[in-house]
Amino acid sequence: xxxxxxxxxxxxxxxxxxxxxxxxxxxxxxxxxxxxxxxxxxxxxxxxxxxxxxxxxxxxxxxxxxxxxxxxxxxxxxxxxxxxxxxxxxxxxxxxxxxxxxxxxxxxxxxxx
Amino acid sequence: xxxxxxxxxxxxxxxxxxxxxxxxxxxxxxxxxxxxxxxxxxxxxxxxxxxxxxxxxxxxxxxxxxxxxxxxxxxxxxxxxxxxxxxxxxxxxxxxxxxxxxxxxxxxxxx
Numbered sequence: 001x002x003x004x005x006x007x008x009x010x011x012x013x014x015x016x017x018x019x020x021x022x023x024x025x026x027x028x029x030x031x032x033x034x035x036x037x038x039x040x041x042x043x044x045x046x047x048x049x050x051x052x053x054x055x056x057x058x059x060x061x062x063x064x065x066x067x068x069x070x071x072x073x074x075x076x077x078x079x080x081x082x083x084x085x086x087x088x089x090x091x092x093x094x095x096x097x098x099x100x101x102x103x104x105x106x107x108x109x110x111x112x113x
Numbered sequence: 114x115x116x117x118x119x120x121x122x123x124x125x126x127x128x129x130x131x132x133x134x135x136x137x138x139x140x141x142x143x144x145x146x147x148x149x150x151x152x153x154x155x156x157x158x159x160x161x162x163x164x165x166x167x168x169x170x171x172x173x174x175x176x177x178x179x180x181x182x183x184x185x186x187x188x189x190x191x192x193x194x195x196x197x198x199x200x201x202x203x204x205x206x207x208x209x210x211x212x213x214x215x216x217x218x219x220x221x222x223x224x
Contacts, residue, residue, distance in 0.1 A: 042214055058211070099162075103159070104156040
């Protein structure tokens with residue numbers, strides 16, 4: 001089974017801090033994704049990557065950046081955390097064709113105070 | 114804007130009943146369809162996927178796809194309290210790498 005591991009389950013950060021969320025997958029998947037999930041708004045795509053050093057903006061990239069230096073690792077960066085970035089962040093990976101959908105990590109609940 | 118619509122619920126069914134969850138999508142180019150289950154505080158887990166028109170059964174779960182009507186559904190037979198969760202419908206357009214998710218339907222199975 002594909003394992004997608006997110007480094008932190010819960011994080012509390014201060015407004016203005018730079019925040020790194022890490023995600024590692026162990027099945028050699030080309031595609032990796034970052035979503036945030038908020039009540040009433042569902043899952044919203046922030047960024048995704050289909051290869052090392054390749055990235056594409058999703059629906060809500062503002063205030064975020066990403067890094068993919070190695071195939072197995074995809075990082076989400078909040079350059080200057082704000083309270084409206086308090087959310088559940090979910091990482092996922094999939095094979096190139098994505099025919100079997102995503103495998104999700106366990107999520108990181110980020111609170112910005 | 115590609116859209117995936119689900120009734121947000123909540124949907125309540127008695128234990129042992131059939132739960133029916135529905136999803137419509139706007140993009141006629143959609144090729145792959147997925148149902149995820151998400152327990153409160155947990156991440157989504159894949160329970161079914163379907164590509165072709167018709168029904169696909171896996172244990173107590175049946176996914177139904179009608180591309181002409183742009184409609185996909187999930188039936189859960191003999192519902193159990195452990196099926197209580199939010200069910201997310203997701204759709205993949207043929208050439209896209211990413212899925213588009215609905216906002217989910219909250220299901221409660223009453224003992």
